[in-house]
Structures are given as C-alpha cells and as structure tokens.
Amino acid sequence: MKPSYDLLTTVEQGGCSAKLPPNVLEKLLQELSTGMEKAAPANLLVGADTRDDAAVWKINDDAAIIQTTDFFPPICSDPYEFGQIAAANAMSDVFAMGGKVVLALNLVMFPANKMDISILKEILRGGTDKVEEAGGILAGGHTIDDFPPKYGLAVTGIVHPDLVITNTRAVEGDVLMLTKPIGMGAIVAGQRIEEVSEDHYRKALECMKHLNREGAEIMQKHNICCATDVTGFSLLGHTMEMAEGSGVTITITASRVPLLEGAYELIDMGCIPGAAFRNLKYVEEKTVFKEGLDYNFRMLLLDAQTSGGLLISCNQQAAEGLAADLKSSGYTDTAVIGQVSKRENDSDPFVIVE
Amino acid sequence: MNYNIIDARGHACPKPLIMTRKALRDSNVPDEFVVLIDRENPKENIERLLRDNGVTYRTVKEGNDYRITVIKPGKTV
Numbered sequence: 001m002k003p004s005y006d007l008l009t010t011v012e013q014g015g016c017s018a019k020l021p022p023n024v025l026e027k028l029l030q031e032l033s034t035g036m037e038k039a040a041p042a043n044l045l046v047g048a049d050t051r052d053d054a055a056v057w058k059i060n061d062d063a064a065i066i067q068t069t070d071f072f073p074p075i076c077s078d079p080y081e082f083g084q085i086a087a088a089n090a091m092s093d094v095f096a097m098g099g100k101v102v103l104a105l106n107l108v109m110f111p112a113n114k115m116d117i118s119i120l121k122e123i124l125r126g127g128t129d130k131v132e133e134a135g136g137i138l139a140g141g142h143t144i145d146d147f148p149p150k151y152g153l154a155v156t157g158i159v160h161p162d163l164v165i166t167n168t169r170a171v172e173g174d175v176l177m178l179t180k181p182i183g184m185g186a187i188v189a190g191q192r193i194e195e196v197s198e199d200h201y202r203k204a205l206e207c208m209k210h211l212n213r214e215g216a217e218i219m220q221k222h223n224i225c226c227a228t229d230v231t232g233f234s235l236l237g238h239t240m241e242m243a244e245g246s247g248v249t250i251t252i253t254a255s256r257v258p259l260l261e262g263a264y265e266l267i268d269m270g271c272i273p274g275a276a277f278r279n280l281k282y283v284e285e286k287t288v289f290k291e292g293l294d295y296n297f298r299m300l301l302l303d304a305q306t307s308g309g310l311l312i313s314c315n316q317q318a319a320e321g322l323a324a325d326l327k328s329s330g331y332t333d334t335a336v337i338g339q340v341s342k343r344e345n346d347s348d349p350f351v352i353v354e
Numbered sequence: 355m356n357y358n359i360i361d362a363r364g365h366a367c368p369k370p371l372i373m374t375r376k377a378l379r380d381s382n383v384p385d386e387f388v389v390l391i392d393r394e395n396p397k398e399n400i401e402r403l404l405r406d407n408g409v410t411y412r413t414v415k416e417g418n419d420y421r422i423t424v425i426k427p428g429k430t431v
Contacts, residue, residue: 189368270375270403274367277399295407295431 005119007074007082008192010148022233022282045164046097054093054157056164064161068093070231071107071152075188075306076205079119083126085208086151089231089307091134094157095212096229096310098165098220101134101157106141109150123151134213165219167238168245169226170313176250176338177323179215179331180207180309182235183263183300185273190266200262207260208307214329215310222314222322230308234279236301236351238311239338240286243350246313251352252338254297263303267296275304287351301353309333313340357383362400363392363419370396371403378409378424378431389422397422407431 029048040047045064046056054068070090074082091101106127110120131138131153141153170176187204190196196204212229219227226246230238235257243250279302289298309331314322319336326334343350360377362370370391377383391397397413397420404411410425 192366193369193372270372271368272371272399272403274395274399277402280402298406 005079005116006077007079007119007149008077011073021278022237045161046166054097056097056159058161062160064159064164066094066097066099066157066159067155068157069107069152069154071109071150072306073148073150075208076191079122080126081205081209083123083128083151084130085126085205085307086123087127087130087153088134088209088211090153091131091136091155091157092212092229092231092307094155095216096165096227097157097159098163098216098224098227099157099159100216101131101136101155101213103139103156104131104136105139105154106143107150107152107154108141108143109146110143111147111149112145114147115149120149123149127151127153130209130211134211163220165224165227166245167226167228167242170242170246170248170250170340171315172248172340172342174226174313174315174340175319175336176239176252176340177312177314177319177326177334178230178235178258178309178337179212179312179326179334180210180230181258181260181263181333182230182303182305182308183260183266184208184305184308185275185303186263186266186271186300187260188306189273190262190271193271195266195269195271196262200260204260204262210307210330212310215326215331218322218325218329219310219312221325222318224312224314224318224322226313228311230305230311232275232304232306233282234276234302234304235308235311236283236287236353237279240283240351242311242313243340243343244286246340247343249341249343249348249350249352250338251341251354252301253354254293254301256335256337257297257301258333258335258337259300263300264296267299267303272299273304276302279304283351286349287353288349290352290354293353298353358387360387360389362396363390367396367399371399374400374403374424375431378426383426385426387424387426389424390419391422392419
C-alpha cells in the first residue's frame, strides 16, 4: 500500500549512506585529540579512541551509563516506518554493548513550511512505538527546521560495568557470527529507482525494524565480551574496527554471509550505492580480498547497513549454543561468517575476505 | 539508437553505474564505448568499478562533463 507521502522523494542518499567518509572523519578526530583520552578518568570505560559503538561511563560498582546518538534522512517511503527504523538504529549501539535502553530524546529536523506537519507526527509515532518496544522511555527532544527531514535519537542505556561488551576483545580461535543479513543499502537504493520487488523491499524494512534488544540479552546470557553492530561503515568496516581494536586478523568467508533477498541481483546490476565505494577506501589498505573473490560479494560486504545485525566474536565452544538461542529468538539468519586468527606481523592485513 | 554513447548525465546515483555495467554486458554496445557523466562522485565510482574489474578506460574532461572511453574486456564484468 503506497503511503500518502513518499519520503524517499526528498533524498538522493539516506540512512547510514549519509555518513561522512570514515577515513576523513578519523583523521579529523585524531587531529582534535588533545590527549584527553590518554588522561581519561578511570570512570570512562569506553571513549572515542576505540571507535566503539557508544560512550560508557561508570557510575558505581553496579552501573555504567551508555550514551549514543544517531540520526539521518529518510531511507524508506512511509513516515511511520522511517521513525521506527531510525529509532531502532539509534538504540542499536546500546544493545551492541550489552546494555538496556533507559531514556531516549528525539532529534528532529523537519521543513515545517514545505511538508505537512502530519508527516512529522507519523515519524515521531514510529519512533515512540519503537522506543517503547525497546523497553525505554521517550522523554523529550529537539526540533529544528531543515530540509530534507532527518530523524533519530539521543539514547541513554545502562549496563553492569563488568559486563560491558566492546569491540576490542576478539581473540585468536574465536568465530565471527552475524545476526542479520546484509544488503540494506542496495535494497534502499534499488527501491528509489524502482528496481526492487515489493516482497524484497518489505523484508528489508522488517529486518531494519528488528531490534537488537534480545540479541543483547542473549549475548549476556552467553558471557560474550566482544561485539559490535553493523551499520554505515558496512560489514567490512565494522569488522576492520574490531580487528584493529583487538589486534587480530579476521577472515570472512563471503559465501557464508547472509544476504537480504534481492540484494545480490541489485549489486550485479550495478545498483551499488556510493557509500560502498567510500567504505572501500576506508578498509582497503588494511584488507586483503583473495584472488577470485566475486566482485559482487566484495561490494555487498562494503554495502552500508542501517540498523544492521550484531557482529559477535565468540569462542568455538560457545558458538553453537549462542547461534541456537539467537535463531530461536527470531534472528533466523544468524550465521557464522568467519574466524579470528593471530596477527603475526605489522604488515599483515587486519581483514581477509575469501 | 546510438549504442556508442551512454549519457549518464543528470541521472541520480547509482543509475550511472547501472548504465555502465549494462553497457559492458550488452552485445549491441560496441567494444569501445563512451560514458558521459557530469559529477565527480559517480565518475570516480564508475572508474573504480572498471579498475577493480580489469577494464581499460580513459577519462577526459570536457567542459563541466567527463567523457570516459571504455574498452570492453573479453569477459563478463
């Protein structure tokens, strides 16, 4: 059913494709670093230096707060669904760190003179419903006039200080597990040019709306200490951050990565979002693509995701039970996609794709 | 219809890439063809796609546009 207003008409690029080039951002942040991170108080459990999902501050021996924010222009046509997806995406970082969502604030940019206010109401309704589903409370927010519209959240979560899941503790012998399929960027781009079937588009939207909340609970149940979520920097980008943060080499077997239906065909057609090329520049110096790797797989693994799955590094013994729990909880595409090995030399890649 | 020239100017991303890849596979398009593009970003992405697939090309700036001459390889890209 076509929505009364098609938000996709307002943007050429949306979702996490809207991020700034990661290598440019990294250089800028390094230049800004005044050494504060080095002198950071002990309470700052996770800061900006490890490119992790969120900031974590220890309050006392029982609690640490997780703080994160995310917002972007529309990645789908329907305002309500856009609200749901943007909210799910913003809260995902809390779940990737093993926490619970407590509070959220709306971040809204909306052209009140160009678009009917009822559209904003629908966006916010989607966001509110998703925050509630996540177990949090929407407690306010901020709105300014801007075009195209953008929506997201500032989120506060909570976690036990000894149970914070970071992206820096992958160890040799671990396997790499992914809980959701990839290809969202390609599907959204395909939808904009009417090259995606309704069924494939629907499946992609449902995937983006799916919270990582239960994933977080299951990770804690299985004593996972290393994970991240896959969003704008793509599967390879986030894998590289984990590998660098942990000082290991991670090998991904491309054919084992779960894909959204229709995504491969879109990439094969040439429907490759610009963000994939930006992500390629981000990872290529530290990544080896093995000879003979299907070019379409390469670009799929570089495709920017919105509200993607959890990327978990866990030991072999825990993997089977973890995967079983994740699948039965609704993350039906959960798959082991790679493994972690020792990084022997400084010249070795951080990521190998076979 | 002129199969030599793929005019991707004014098309939103990733249409220029789709048009280029289609041309590479279309037997009606000759072994040497031209892609016209009017923006830096899609031009770079097209060139990257060609390079990563071992396709020879040559880019010339013509006013505000870019003219990418592509030589089809003897394989599917």
